[in-house]
Amino acid sequence: MNAPLRRVAISVLVLFTLLIVNVNYIQVVRSDELRDDPANTRVLTEEYDRERGSIVVDGTEVALSVPTQDQLTYLRQYPQGPVYAPVTGYYSLIYSNTQMERAANDVLAGSDARLFARRLADLFTGRDPAGGDVVLTLDPAVQEAAMAGLEGVTGAVVALDPSTGAVLGMASTPTYDPGLLSSHDPAGIRAYAAELEAMDADPRLNRAIQDNYPPGSVFKVVVSAAALSTGEYTPDTVVPAPDTLTLPGTSTELRNFGNSSCSSSQEQSLIDALTVSCNTAFAQLGIDLGEDRVREMAEAFGMTGEGLEIPMETAGSGVGDIESEAALGQSSIGQRDVRMTPLQAAMVAAAVANDGTLMTPYLVDQVRAPDLTVIDRADPEELSEPVSAEVAGQLTEMMESVVANGSGRAARVPGVTVAGKTGTAQVAEDVPDHNWFIGFAPAEDPQIAVAVFVANGGGTGGDTSAPIAREVIEAHLEGQGG
Structure with missing residues (x-):
């Protein structure tokens, strides 16, 4: 060659x-x-030839597939679409899938390993393949109350069962109709997507888990936990509470909300400081504790900067960089680089409610085969133990005072002791503040922990978010016979 x-x-x-x-x-x-x-989209198109499993809440299908007469065998429908959209997401021919439709796709599409026996039986019997069902932990009364409470604002609500970590409610507004993104009309899908994209706040973002925000004064619960856990503080320990606090190494003066005075004596007990949400007291307290103690406590509550899978992926929460004592003072009142998701805020309340033990949040209660046989069931897991039962009891006492006597009065529920904490977080100059509330009830036997976030509400957590929390708590307790 x-x-x-x-x-x-x-x-x-x-x-x-x-x-x-x-x-x-x-x-x-x-x-x-x-x-x-x-x-x-080739894989997605193939999946339309089999019946996709349902997403179920309290026995009701909130996402299901129905037969059609067009080229695609099944159509995805959402009977209560806007109410559950933050959790279900959509299953779109054009835009794929989101939220639970994505997180549980293998089960819903029938490709999950736990459904292998079913697929094998289908092969031999000639039976049409089908996906499995995903049964969620949501309480429909809580979900509906949360979405109703958020109507007209941009925000989020997360409610948890403190003893298990089960998600009882996950609301985010504004909302949308996932059915319009899951139709078989490509032009209609694109038109609706363009409509959503043109909105000031994209409804497809689940603000409960997919973004984080400065928490403001709800972070004072974490700082209180750090102080009480040293053994050097009790709820009655007197701490400095000046009208203004000059941050160390700077000429910057930190003031209380509305330039108010926390105490005529310029000092007050720790429980009173939390009750009136005294900025100067907690900024100084954080500085006295030191960065390590504040950061370690925040991380123990889950603020590690890393997200979770519940099974939807969540954004992380964290304290951020703290380069000086002045920065530590600002961080100790939930400002500067401190960020929380509403889920994380609910986790803080839930840990206090559960005698100091934080359970891992989860949304899926059961996985069922197409014949409704349960093939997997949730097994609650402990995530961490940020505080002792004794400290949790002290925090509960302090948070009860916030609702009974302080900034959280609007969260009161007749005949029920509610423990909580409000938060008003500055965002930027000339931008309305974010409003928060976290809490749990009944305080002596907690059945629900809740976090309410209203973006740029412009008021305070006490007048904007606390009333929504009250409605959510009442909805759950009435359903439990409480």
């Missing part, structure tokens, strides 16, 4: 080798990645 022909042969051999390697790389190494890629 002459040299030119040999070079051609070698080149062809190399090209064939590269082709074979690439095919194997795509089919073997990247197969899972490509199959799970939301942009891979």
Whole structure:
């Protein structure tokens, strides 16, 4: 063979080798990645040929597939779409899937390993393949109350069962109709998506878990926990509470909300400081405790900067950088770089309610095969123990005082002792403040822990968020016979 022909042969051999390697790389190494890629509409289209499983809340299908007469065999429907949209997400021919539709896709599509026996039986019997159902932990009364309370504002509500971590409610507003993104009309889908994108606040963002915000004074519960856990403080310990506090190493004066005075004596007990949400007292307290204690307590409550899978992926919460004592003072009142998701805020309340033990939040109670056989059931897990039962009791006493005597009065429920904390977080100059409330009830036997976030509400957590929390708490307790 002459040299030119040999070079051609070698080149062809190399090209064939590269082709074979690439095919194997795509089919073997990247197969899972490509199959799970939301942009891979081929896989999504194939899934329309089988009945997708339902998402179920308290025996009601809030997402289900129904037969059609068009080219795609099944259509996804959401009977109470806007109420559950933050949790269900959508299942779209154009935009793939989001929220639980994505997080539980393997079960709903029937490809989950736990459904292997069903798929094998389908193969031998000729039965049409179908997906499994996902049964959520949500309390419909809580979900409806949360969404109603948030109507007209941008915000979020998360409610948890403190003893298990089960998510009882997860609301986010503004909301949308996932059915309009899940139709079989591509033009209609794109038109509705464009309508949502044109809104000031995108309704497709689940603000309960997908973004974090400065928490303001609700972070004072974490600082209180850090102080009480040292053994050097009790709720009755007197701390400085000046009208203004000059931050160390600066000429910056930190003031109380509305330039108010926390105490005529310029000092007050720790319980009174939390009751009236005294900024100067908690800024100084955080400085006295030191960054390590404040940060360690925040991380023990879950503020590690890392997200969770519930099974939807959440944004992280954290304290951020603290480069000086002045920064520590600002961080200790929930400002500067401190950020929380509403889920994380609810976790703080839930840990206090559960005698200091923080349970891992979860949304899926059961996974069912197409014949409704339960193939998996939630097993609550402890995430951490940020404080002792004794400290949790002290925090409960202090948070009860906030609702009974202080800034959280609007969260009172007749005949029920509510423990809580308000928060009003500055965002930027000439931008309305964020408003928060966290709490739990009944304080002596907690059944629900809740966090309410109103973005740029412009008021205070006590007058904007606390009333929503009251409605959510009442809805759950009435359903429990409380």
